[in-house]
Amino acid sequence: MEQHRHDHRRLGRELNLFDTDPLMGAGLPYWLPDGAIVRHTLEEYVREAERAAGYRHVYSPVLGKRELYEISGHWDHYRDDMFPPMALGAEEVVLRPSLCPHHALIYRSRSRSYRELPLRIAELGGMYRSEPSGVLGGLTRVRAIQLNDAHVFCTLEQAVGEARSALELIARAYADLGVRASRYRLSLPGEGGKYVADPQLWRRATALLREVLDGSGIAYEAVAGEAAFYGPKIDVQIADPAGREATLSTVQIDFHQPERFDLRYIGADGARHRPVMVHRSVIGSVERAVAHLLEQHGGAFPAWLAPVQLAVLPVGEAQEERAHEVVRRAAARGLRAEVRGPGQGGTLGARIRAARLVPYVAVIGEREADGGLVAVRLRDGRRPGAVPAAELLDRIAERVAGRGHELWPAA
Template sequence: MKVPAGTSAQTAVNEAGFEQKGPQAAVVVREDDGTLRDLAWVPETDAEVAVVTADTPDGRAVIRHSAAHIMAQAVQDLHPDAKLGIGPPVTDGFYYDFAVDEPFTPEDLQAIEKRMKQIIKSGQRFSRRKYASLDEARAELAGEPFKLELIDDKGAGTDADLDRSEVMEIGDGELTAYDNLNMRTGERMWSDLCRGPHVPSTRYLPAYKVTRNAAAYWRGNDKNPQLQRIYGTAWESTEAQDAYLERLAEAEKRDHRKLGAELDLFSFPDEIGSGLPVFHPKGGVIKREMEDYVRRRHIEEGFEYVGTPHIAKDGLFHTSGHLPYYAETMFPPLHVDVEYDDQGQVTKAGSEYRLKAMNCPMHNLIYRSRGRSYRELPLRLFEFGHVYRYEQSGVVHGLTRVRGFAQDDSHSYVTREQAPAEIRHLLNFVLSLLRDFGMDDFYLELSTRDDSDKFIGSQEQWDEATRVLEEVAIESGLELVPDPGGAAYYGPKISVQARDAIGRTWQMSTIQLDFNQPARFELEYQAADGTRQEPVMIHSAKFGSIERFLGVLTEHYAGAFPVWLSPVQVVGIPISGEQGDYIQDIVDRLRSKGIRAEADHSDDRMQKKVRTHTLQKVPFMLLAGGKDVEAGAVSFRFRDGTQRNGVPVDEAIAYITDWAQSRRNDAPTAEASE
């Protein structure tokens, strides 16, 4: 729609008949260049804009940013000495950082949410105001040291060094504030340094909630003061917020860290270090099953299994480009092999080694170990390579963000002409493998380079690599989402984004086309015409890491793994001690067929045993009483509480064995077993 010169966007929106309340309410407008404007904005010339409604991603972000201002106002009403950090919207919510003498308590959070309700109900208008100068802003915000630091950064012209949240505060042009004005009297109730935009008034905030608080360092640097961060969420309607809170509650029940402890799968001992998991016997079963299956699938798809060490001289990573392009995520060097004489003088300089963050440099050395012919290409190398990345402590999270993990990492070396077919082969392999584990809702993300200096190689190489990846992605028929600037330093990539059982998206597999490392390692092959040519290298990781994928699967299945992955597939439960030998014989027969079966001979009552193994999410429980022994039968008890009685033992064993060997990802039930 058009906003005529001298007319507010609000007036134009109203005259065009857009809704003024509810999920479809117009909250801001977007100019052709993507700039979002308040509805109070009055253009100097006619402007073509798109109307942004409350139920869109941009609309929700504006609502959440406005809610963050209201929350900060509530905090300073209740805690006048609190100093303001920043308060941006984030995925599904917002936060605001505060410097306070004591951490906020749960009671404080309740009081803050109650005060927010009072502020919103009183009716306030968000009003943009431009500072005449930086000095005017400094004078107004003299009592806010963190705001003054941002203003000083803007005055020093360091906008490019700010992160997205900080740019939301001071913008990349003029310096502005937003005032919260009483809608009846016009009195300024509170204000904040902010670029905006915001919703017109508090009546556009129908659903909000303060959720939790945590510690956070100012600007994410542990050398800076530690602040208190309060998180909240806000939505365009109470229905949307209720649905989100239900998803959140379900996600909490599925949290793999909680389930990992309850099911005795893995742990994170402090004595080992942050982000370094250990797998317990039951978790080890799942991990082994995953690795064995994936290793076999790789071999079937033409990959050759290799092995490489965990550390290497740091010169290798200079050759590959990881140093300096990837240095911040690599662990510091280990200085070894120094030799001294009797006087303590160095007689031989040592070497610096690094824990490897990627397997590709070592695979390049395997390729380069002898001459190669075009007849060998595609050459596909694969390993479960253990790599180590120095993730910041604030982002380490269970199995899904760790510092040490095993990649199902592979590299295909191909001719330039073979690249499209190999990428197609890899993408089909990736999708089939994820489906084998029960994930079948995907879209693709294409990560490309931007204008920054963090990428190597010529623009022509990048254009060709991007074109090849894009064509294969489009050919797949899956949704393709652009990710500008998200490429690796050496080449663009396709990422497979998989949705789990409750609709959350996880980045899983990646396929990356690389013209640069073959050149840096001087890789070559003899072509059919006898000339020496440089291969193209394609990186692919099917799960990303075994650890991360196991964490995702734990949440996808809520700990109730398919039979073929379950650590314990069958538990035999005698009704009384008299049936113990009978149950043990059945368990032994199952074990002889490769089934992970156990017998529960504990002194607990039968009902308690059933409950215990139900909570442990065992897919098959076999119960036997006196009549079962006489009939040579057992009773099935399933996870969902259903039961099937009087099943002949041979039939029960065959049924369990067939189900496990079929690698089905659904859960057995009484109905399915009939």
């Protein structure tokens, strides 16, 4: 029963966050208004965190010529997971299965100096995977993916530090989101032709990733057969309420694509050198991140991420104008608030129950309206009592800005 109660597909429908339609197709969910708020807030959070960490954001097309993916190696090693090419005159274009080839082209679009490195390029971009229908489910396995991706172009000497900084960025994001990593995995190649045949490449990249993990003091397990086709990676694993594991965040050190795209920079010695490419994703795909957050929190998102942060409940029609005034003041503070009056949900008790996942509920009766107060109820069951509306908004704004998980100071 607990597993079902926290299933993100059920919660997504119950909370009106996302849905699907047969005419759009399997693995292609759409976002409803409250879900779009969660997605937008999460995207802005990660963009802000990346900007603070020195990343510059770009946009790149979701299509590329088949030749692009032949150069990157995707066509040879990943073709079964890509959508078929589309004829465009004499050319063939493909929906991209990843963002890294596009970012490699952005890097090589102009001459680079060692003084520019590390160059950190980030994008929240769409990519597409031809997933079999049997593995699709909710937001966890989809065919259209919005990926929080980034690529750091750096010198060999900078690679370990950049990968370690990426792990620190992931840890800070998990703390803000209330996400727990179940384990860290060093994903290595397995047998077969799936992987690039370059033993020296694999040895160099694996040694650097081990240095990153050991230097960070992180316990990890090395697992064969889970690497990307072009190199090993650090996978940050999460588990759902039923104990099923999935990868959310990744860090990779890549020597393959800089070689394939002939990436260069001019060193201090005036000679041309090959950069190293560090791939990293803080929250992975937005779809999988939201699915996990739904299940992790049972729909009770941290206040800063909740689609509605404050529900204002007038007891009767006489208090509705006062309730709307509080909502207007909340909106002016950048808070997400709405009035839930008698005409929207019946009795006060029924409206309170309907708002059980909203972090803050403010009830306004006759006494509160006359005194400029609101009776506060918290999602965790506490009732701090009647406070001035301005004080409540100050408290909410402070906690949202700090991305704290505590709704109200302990008595």
